[in-house]
Amino acid sequence: MKKREWVPAVLFIVLGIHCFVMPGFVLTGSLNVHSYLAQVLHVCFWIGIPIFLTGIIYLVWKKRKRSKGETS
Amino acid sequence: MNTIFLKLFGSVLFLFLIVLLPLGFVVQQIFSTYNESHLQEETAELAQQQADLLPLLDERRLGLLVDALSENTAREIALAGANGEIETSSGVEEFSPAALGAEGTYQDEASGREYYYAEAEAASNSFDVTSVYVFSPKHLLGGSMNELLLALIWAGTGSILLALGFTFIAARRLTSPLRSMEKAARQMATGNLNVQVPASSKDELGSLARSMNELARDLKQFRNTRREFLSNVSHELRTPLSYVQGYSRALKEGWYRSEEEKQQYVHLIHDESHRMTRLINDVFELSKMEEDRFPLAWELVQIEEIAEAAVQKIKPRARQKGIDVSFDADPDLPAAAADPMRVEQIFSNILQNAVTYTHEGHIDVTLSRQNKQIWCRFSDTGTGIDEEHLPYIFERFYRTDKSRSRAHGGSGLGLAIARELTELHHGSISVQSRTGQGTSFLIQIPAAEEEEE
Structure with a gap:
C-alpha cells in the first residue's frame, strides 16, 4: 500500500473512534479533554482486543505450519 | 479505483447497514420498553409513598404535599374520596378514576399532556381520602429516549467508519497482487513477455502469480523458438533454392560448355530439390510429433x-x-x-x-x-x-x-x-x-x- 492510500483508511478509523467516543458525552452531558482522551483509550482498547487475538492466532498458525514443514 | 476493491468496500458497508439498522431498532425498542416499565413502577411507588403519608398529615400539610409534588417535580397528584370523586389535585382536575381504572395512561385535555398514572389505597385518614393517584408525564421518557437514539446513531456511524477503514486496508492488500497481475497480463497481451509478477505469498494469489510468471516464461520461449524455427527453415530452404535457381538459369541460358557439365547441373538441381523435399518432410513430421498428432503403428x-x-x-x-x-x-x-x-x-x-x-x-x-x-x-x-x-x-x-x-x-x-x-x-x-x-x-x-x- 502506498502512503497516500493509508490516508483515507486512517481517516475512516479516526472518525470511527471519534463517533464511538461521542455517545458517552451525549448521555452524560459532560465534555472535556481528559474524559475525551480516556474514552478514546477505552475504545482503542476494545478495538485492540480482536486485533491482538487475531495476531496471536496468526502467529500460532504460522509457527505450527513452519514446524510441520520442518518435520515433513 | 478497481472494481473488486469497490465491490469489497460496498459489500462491507451493505453488510454493516443490514446488521446495524435492525439492531439499532431492536436496541431502541428494548430501552423504550424498559424505560416505560421503570416509569410505571416509579409512579406506583411514589403513589404508595404519598398514600402512606396521608394519615400523618393535617389540612395545611396536605396542601403542601400536593403543591410540593406538583411544583418540585414534573409529576402531578390527585386524591380521591370514597365516592370515587377527586377531592383535590395539582392540575389534573378532569381526571376521573371511575372511567379509567387503577393505572394506565391519561391525557389531560387542558394541558394536552400525556401521563402514566398509578393508584395507591390510602390508610384511614382525617380527609376521607381513599385513593392517591400520581401522574408521571410521558415526555420524561422522550428526552432520555432521544439521547439514547443519538448515542446509538453515533455508535452505529462509528462502527461503519471503523469497518470501512479496516476494510479499506484489507481490500487494498487483497487486490494489490490482483492489480499487479492485471497489469502484467496487459503487458503480456501487448507483447512484453519480460514481466514478472511478485509472488511472495503462499496462498491462491501467490500460486496464480507464479503460474503467470511461468506462462510468461513459456510464451517467451515459444516465441523465441518460433522465430528461430522460421528463421532456420527459411535459411535452410534459401540455400538449396538459390542453387536450383542458379543452375536452372544456367541451363536455360545455355551457360555450359559440354553435355557432361549440363548433366552435372541437372544432378545438382535434382540433389538440391531432393534435399528440400526431405527438409520439408522432416519439418512436417516434426511439427506433427510436437503437436501429438503423429500416428504410430504400435x-x-x-x-x-x-x-x-x-x-x-x-x-x-x-x-x-x-x-x-x-x-x-x-x-x-x-x-x-x-x-x-x-x-x-x-x-x-x-x-x-x-x-x-x-x-x-x-x-x-x-x-x-x-x-x-x-x-x-x-x-x-x-x-x-x-x-x-x-x-x-x-x-x-x-x-x-x-x-x-x-x-x-x-x-x-x-x-x-x-x-x-x-x-x-x-x-x-x-x-x-x-x-x-x-x-x-x-x-x-x-x-x-x-x-x-
Missing part, C-alpha cells in the same frame, strides 16, 4: 531385429569411409511395444550422424536389458561434440559446426526427430561425448509388459 517388436536392420543399411556407406560397424545384442532381450518403422528411423538418424562425423575407427551398436528397459547404445570414434553444444544438439536446426555441416548434407532435424520419436515411444535419449574421442548415444525404450505380450 505392435510388439524385437528391438534388436530393427537395430540390426538399421546397421545393415548403414554398413555400405560406412564401408566407403573405411569405418567398421559392429553389432552386439543380449540374447534374451524382451519385446517392446513400438512402431518398427519409426524405431528404425531413430536408429538410422543416429547411425547416419555417427558415420558422417566419424572419419576413422569404428561404430559400435550394443543392445542390453536394464530392469524393464532396453538400452540401445550407439558409440563412435568420431570427432565428438564440444561440451558447450551437448545440451542443444537435440534442438531443431542446431549445428555444432555451422560452416561445415551443410557440406554433410543433413537437414539439421535428424536428432530432433530422434528425440521426439523416442519420447513418443515413452523412452528417453541421452548423449555423452568427448571432443576428438567420439560420441555415445543411449536410447532407452521400455520393454513390453506381460499383459501387452
Whole structure:
C-alpha cells in the first residue's frame, strides 16, 4: 500500500473512534479533554482486543505450519 | 479505483447497514420498553409513598404535599374520596378514576399532556381520602429516549467508519497482487513477455502469480523458438533454392560448355530439390510429433531385429569411409511395444550422424536389458561434440559446426526427430561425448509388459 492510500483508511478509523467516543458525552452531558482522551483509550482498547487475538492466532498458525514443514 | 476493491468496500458497508439498522431498532425498542416499565413502577411507588403519608398529615400539610409534588417535580397528584370523586389535585382536575381504572395512561385535555398514572389505597385518614393517584408525564421518557437514539446513531456511524477503514486496508492488500497481475497480463497481451509478477505469498494469489510468471516464461520461449524455427527453415530452404535457381538459369541460358557439365547441373538441381523435399518432410513430421498428432503403428517388436536392420543399411556407406560397424545384442532381450518403422528411423538418424562425423575407427551398436528397459547404445570414434553444444544438439536446426555441416548434407532435424520419436515411444535419449574421442548415444525404450505380450 502506498502512503497516500493509508490516508483515507486512517481517516475512516479516526472518525470511527471519534463517533464511538461521542455517545458517552451525549448521555452524560459532560465534555472535556481528559474524559475525551480516556474514552478514546477505552475504545482503542476494545478495538485492540480482536486485533491482538487475531495476531496471536496468526502467529500460532504460522509457527505450527513452519514446524510441520520442518518435520515433513 | 478497481472494481473488486469497490465491490469489497460496498459489500462491507451493505453488510454493516443490514446488521446495524435492525439492531439499532431492536436496541431502541428494548430501552423504550424498559424505560416505560421503570416509569410505571416509579409512579406506583411514589403513589404508595404519598398514600402512606396521608394519615400523618393535617389540612395545611396536605396542601403542601400536593403543591410540593406538583411544583418540585414534573409529576402531578390527585386524591380521591370514597365516592370515587377527586377531592383535590395539582392540575389534573378532569381526571376521573371511575372511567379509567387503577393505572394506565391519561391525557389531560387542558394541558394536552400525556401521563402514566398509578393508584395507591390510602390508610384511614382525617380527609376521607381513599385513593392517591400520581401522574408521571410521558415526555420524561422522550428526552432520555432521544439521547439514547443519538448515542446509538453515533455508535452505529462509528462502527461503519471503523469497518470501512479496516476494510479499506484489507481490500487494498487483497487486490494489490490482483492489480499487479492485471497489469502484467496487459503487458503480456501487448507483447512484453519480460514481466514478472511478485509472488511472495503462499496462498491462491501467490500460486496464480507464479503460474503467470511461468506462462510468461513459456510464451517467451515459444516465441523465441518460433522465430528461430522460421528463421532456420527459411535459411535452410534459401540455400538449396538459390542453387536450383542458379543452375536452372544456367541451363536455360545455355551457360555450359559440354553435355557432361549440363548433366552435372541437372544432378545438382535434382540433389538440391531432393534435399528440400526431405527438409520439408522432416519439418512436417516434426511439427506433427510436437503437436501429438503423429500416428504410430504400435505392435510388439524385437528391438534388436530393427537395430540390426538399421546397421545393415548403414554398413555400405560406412564401408566407403573405411569405418567398421559392429553389432552386439543380449540374447534374451524382451519385446517392446513400438512402431518398427519409426524405431528404425531413430536408429538410422543416429547411425547416419555417427558415420558422417566419424572419419576413422569404428561404430559400435550394443543392445542390453536394464530392469524393464532396453538400452540401445550407439558409440563412435568420431570427432565428438564440444561440451558447450551437448545440451542443444537435440534442438531443431542446431549445428555444432555451422560452416561445415551443410557440406554433410543433413537437414539439421535428424536428432530432433530422434528425440521426439523416442519420447513418443515413452523412452528417453541421452548423449555423452568427448571432443576428438567420439560420441555415445543411449536410447532407452521400455520393454513390453506381460499383459501387452
